[in-house]
Amino acid sequence: MAALLRHLTPFTNLTPRLPSFTVLSSTTPRRFSLTTMASASRKVLVPIANGMEPLEAVITIDVLRRAGADVTVASVEPQLRVDACHGVKIVADALISDCVDTVFDLVSLPGGIPGATNLRDNDTLQNIVKKQASEGRLYAAVCASPAVALGSWGLLKGLKATCYPAFMEQLSSSATTVESRVQLDGQVITSRGPGTTMEYSVALVEQLFGKEKADEVSGPLLMRTKHDDQFIVTELNKVQWTCGSVPKVLVPIADGSEEMEAVIIIDVLRRAKAEVVVASVGDKLEILASRKVKLVADMLLDEAAKLSCDLIVLPGGLGGAQAFANSETVVNLLKKQIESDRYYGAICASPALVLEPHGLLKGKKATAFPAMCEKLSDKSEIESRVVVDGKLITSRGPGTSLEFSLAIVDKFLGHDKALEIAKAMLVV
Template structure:
């Protein structure tokens, strides 16, 4: 039997791209060039609540197309995107949009609608914007994309500068979009949903005009794209990528994110089952570093805090502020040296190649992980951070999974085609688009399936009934 040491090695992976999907629907996107040189965007969505919706509006001309030569595409200016944030913005939605759009090559500006750049998001994550919204008032954007969350959507709604920017965007027939509460709470009062089929989070659905409300996970209506919540944000962001850059780019990014059909792989497999039960609120440590993958950090923190778990985000850097892999600025709760004074029921390592490398160099973290194993407490990793556990001998005799880019060949110990693998007190996941399943698996182990399903419903994330 080959050990994990022989398979968790860097390798080039060629993906077979699956259909773009959200976690709650199967969605297919097709944007074709038409004779006028413009683009036609169609979003077809299957939903258990509503039949598929297909809207085919004209889009701005001269998109970056895969049919163009590399030199021609390189000569075009980058697509410019505005993502505004405020107190109470839903962190998963903001971060997933920014991460995905930057991977596609967009110049994404994260702008605060508050007097300061640092904001605390809806589930407690502290984010730092790139600039103030006031500095964006005279700029032209190819896309303005509003994250949801409460009271974040209200803070966006009450920002006059943002309202002016978004109104001008709509009047100029340039792309704009909103997710979760933002369509109903922000765009509707601004009058930007008129005569447009729209969707939003189920909790705000009754606020939408009845005739134009659509119960689908994503809806394209002219230059407006709307979606339902954190659990549909990957497909929302990929739809925006396709409208900006074309189908081939969206497919490529979807492969990198590990977005695939719900039935393409199993949700989780568990070996050597043990109970994870405590007589207190579980305490979880999430160490972060420059280069950590922001989708993974924020998704784990967001979902576990929704489940009322006590989360500590600790920086292994000299500062509590870290710069994540796609440029998102995150403020940790404390430094690792301070965090190490406490004991944790579970330690989770986020991925990101640069971040994993820096985490692996932290002597304090390595000591904590060793103590965690010796004490029989729970530990886990997602994406490339499985390599950290491997180097410390913490995967010995364990079943695990990892990001495809670091798994070179099959082995009995490495479980493929599974989003999450649990072996006793170890939990691992492939990363990125599988990390919501990872966090919900932790919730299920700590509190039971019913709690995990309740959290998933709030995310608009499809989760099994039993």
């Protein structure tokens, strides 16, 4: 296999391409879900549970809301707040009991263990999904949930389905297993894991709204066009990144932060056993992200400012980036980070709206979200998906977040660790 991130080579692609998707369908997709819907807005239920994969839930919610879907995030726990894997905390919009009388055009289950088991064991959710199936509406699941939840409920009989590799044997007792990244069979869509969730979510958009809307949504995501183990990163002024026994990383978040970017960064770095502190720039721990996902920080930024971190990394999102730029604490932390010869990074809008105006890109090459690149004084690397310039790392947007995060792992912990995580997440 080609090396992942080991040979970091300059890359400039002057002609951006829309991603191509392989969504395997064993039957002709039944568009009844579109023709029988009275309202233009599609109602979607995303149930969440303790121990679920946060990346799978958040990407699905984010992408569907970009398409204009009316998404309800419902907790199957007794309370709204859910403690997902990797220490990510999410607050639901409602309890699952509040959703019993609502007709949904789609129900989509994230995975994770014990998250999938907690979804399976909730009788209210089981009844909702069984009714969804019996009435001919769309239902879907990713990662462990096709096998653990849908399969155990008897909702995959006679259908082709996929899931996380470790659960394929279990799935084989309730469905015809296939190894496609996203599988459509009739009214059911299944997918493999964290690294396939963005493709899965765009496939859900296509089933709800059609291909034109799916293409419209997928373009600005900046998704990868291939799924091999080649991640092309532009690296300039190469230096060895060092840390203590584990990297200590500060991830500020604010109202309007891009939830996909924030959660992917946190998720990947914690998988690598980095010590990640998520700090709210506001006056409370809970923030309302750009697509209205409610995330809960570990501490307020004023408290986090007392810590010494190897890396400070800013997620994007227009509102979040503006909040960072207006925060004297954030800007001072970044300036001290540079003065202390430590590492810093930003993705999406943040390189252009935070680093550039505060002089934190002086003498550096960087990239950013395409619509923001005009604000960069040096535009020579704006087409690159990830740029490392000495102790600075920048990237473009939601669809480059996994590469960005894996590049950070590679710089601190090496190629083998980055490849291990990429394989486990099914990024490659």
